[in-house]
Amino acid sequence: MLKYKLLILLLSLSATVVFGQAKPIYFNGNRITTDKDRATSYGVYGKLSNQDLWVLKRYDLDDNLMFTGAYKDEELSKPHGKFIFYGSIFDYNHQNFASFKNDKTDRYITQQGEFVDGLEQGKWTDHFPDGKIMGYRNYKDGKLEGEIAFFNYKGRRMLFGHYKDGLRTGVWYDLKRKVKEVFEQDKLVSTTKLKRSEIREVE
Template identity: 40%
Template sequence: MKRLLILLFVFLGYTSIGYSQVLKKIYFDAKDQLTNDSTQAVSYAIYGRVSGDEKYVVKKFDADGYLMLTGAFMDDSLKIADGKFVFYDWVSDVNTLDGTIPVQQGKERFVTITGNYVKGLKQGTWVSFYPDGKAKNVVNFKDDLFDGEFKSFNAKGVLTDSGLYSKGKKNGPWLRSGGKQVDTYENDKLISTVKKSRKELQAEELKAGKG
């Protein structure tokens, strides 16, 4: 509770200057639905609008006051996201792959996803991260659909999977398992799968090294 009060004090003190209206607080239940019953809430958000700005800046916290996300909306009902969003998560054995990902000592939270909305739709590059800050997945969106390059990396930063989306559907060759397998798609339908031998992979690595 003490930590929650401190966070609220800092947030309110920092953001109250320049706001044209009183900051509002809303609650969310276990299904992440809005609720008027604060006793049933598992998270809450504080939002307000800066003077001269049309957007509503939002910060969402869990029940203990830990930051879950930051972002902005075009409307006070918080239905039309617009602008950069940052999501946060706990450092745990699950997302550190049982301790194989080095994390700064004492670090409990990390940025897990960043990306942009434009008038309620995901647009551009969205990136998810490992707890140590390395990129996990890089995905591109156009009008809320996967569109463009997709990349996935392992915890060591090595590219494992990559390919292209077009209007939400896989198209063309997709490299799997670091290039050991090539899946070819046409309009999201798998057309062929080719697995490369160790000799082929070594030859490609040698060629790339000379290049």
């Protein structure tokens, strides 16, 4: 059955992307495996004919798209370029007691961002099933750097602060817990309970 699914995927992918040659690939967890019977997910990848990039579309065993992205090497060890990750609306609703709906598909973009030479770079975003921004964070050479924020569905900031060289720094606000925290090189220096007026000011 998996072999048949891969054949269909190879044909459709080859028709939409200009590959030198599309190939099937199997994963056990996040490791590539040659044992199809132990595969926990599968995909199709191939080298773009006009670039030194290998594009991968990875699926779970129920044929649900997990992510798409490109790599600088055929071993798929160095991600490079935009990556888009997908999840299930049904699973999100079940885990969060929500009721999002899409009549056309159960899949939605959960997060997306860029890699450069194997390291996260720039702004990465997380999404609600209807596409609204759930949060964002910034990277520099694979480390969190700069502003990070997460929102509730109404668009209110619930958690925000800053990173420097991968470490929390300065003032952080956690409005769910109603506290202001101060960090120095990822070490908590102080915690202060926020008053209602202070919460309104920083939302």
